[in-house]
Amino acid sequence: MQQQLTDVRERMIVALDFSSMDEVKKCLERLQGHIRYVKVGMELAYAEGPAIVAYLKEQGLKVFVDLKVHDIPNTAKGAMKSLARLGADMVNVHAAGGTAMMAAAREGLEQGTAAGAARPLLIGVTMLTSTSKETMNHEIAIPGTVEDVVVHYAKLTKQAGLDGVVASPLEVPLIKKAAGDSFVTVTPGIRPLGTDQGDQTRITTPEQAFRLGSDYLVIGRAITGASDPAGVWQSIVAAVEADRA
Numbered sequence: 108m109q110q111q112l113t114d115v116r117e118r119m120i121v122a123l124d125f126s127s128m129d130e131v132k133k134c135l136e137r138l139q140g141h142i143r144y145v146k147v148g149m150e151l152a153y154a155e156g157p158a159i160v161a162y163l164k165e166q167g168l169k170v171f172v173d174l175k176v177h178d179i180p181n182t183a184k185g186a187m188k189s190l191a192r193l194g195a196d197m198v199n200v201h202a203a204g205g206t207a208m209m210a211a212a213r214e215g216l217e218q219g220t221a222a223g224a225a226r227p228l229l230i231g232v233t234m235l236t237s238t239s240k241e242t243m244n245h246e247i248a249i250p251g252t253v254e255d256v257v258v259h260y261a262k263l264t265k266q267a268g269l270d271g272v273v274a275s276p277l278e279v280p281l282i283k284k285a286a287g288d289s290f291v292t293v294t295p296g297i298r299p300l301g302t303d304q305g306d307q308t309r310i311t312t313p314e315q316a317f318r319l320g321s322d323y324l325v326i327g328r329a330i331t332g333a334s335d336p337a338g339v340w341q342s343i344v345a346a347v348e349a350d351r352a
């Protein structure tokens with residue numbers, strides 16, 4: 108990792124999968140003082156535009172802009188140049204775009220980052236955590252195991268000069284073995300015990316995710332869809348801290 112983050116709260120990213128600023132504000136009111144890092148995905152970014160990132164930064168939060176860029180290298184480079192100007196802390200591309208696209212994305216991000224400002228972390232999405240081996244083999248037409256494909260994408264991502272990958276926590280030990288400990292792992296597919304799996308297939312609990320070596324956890328519905336989001340947040344932090352003690 109670029110930074111040693113000892114407080115688990117700095118490493119738990121809450122996915123704000125909402126379609127309006129109003130819903131975001133209501134959610135943040137309930138989580139105020141607890142969360143440090145949030146994720147803006149396509150639903151919110153397409154609904155509210157760049158203003159949402161500026162708003163979240165004004166609230167003192169770190170922001171992962173999760174738009175999963177996947178296009179020809181020139182377009183990916185331009186997209187990253189524009190994204191760099193938003194002031195996000197983390198952005199991403201699909202590793203399936205290949206090394207030329209990922210390297211171009213990194214160049215665009217560097218060019219778009221203001222002088223003296225820190226470049227956002229650039230992360231490659233390996234295989235979506237909703238994708239099972241069956242879907243990967245028979246629909247996406249990639250043979251083999253998910254683990255082998257994820258490690259292959261992680262190596263390509265590193266080769267292209269990116270900072271890390273998005274994958275399931277289940278694959279983190281293999282990624283770290285192949286790409287090194289400092290290669291950042293961002294892991295959705297987090298389900299505290301007793302929560303609905305929904306559309307995710309490659310899941311772990313928060314405690315397991317940290318135990319497996321994940322650098323950042325992405326947690327959405329388990330927190331934002333709960334009747335007491337702050338209570339769920341606190342119970343996750345407590346469970347992780349107890350597990351590490």
Ligand SMILES: O=c1ccn([C@@H]2O[C@H](COP(=O)(O)O)[C@@H](O)[C@H]2O)c(=O)[nH]1
Nearest residue numbers: 122148234235236295296325326327328
């Ligand atoms: O492989 C991926 C990449 C991104 N995501 C995103 O993470 C959150 C997960 O939300 P939950 O409600 O905790 O399932 C969501 O915003 C996805 O777009 C992912 O799940 N898997």
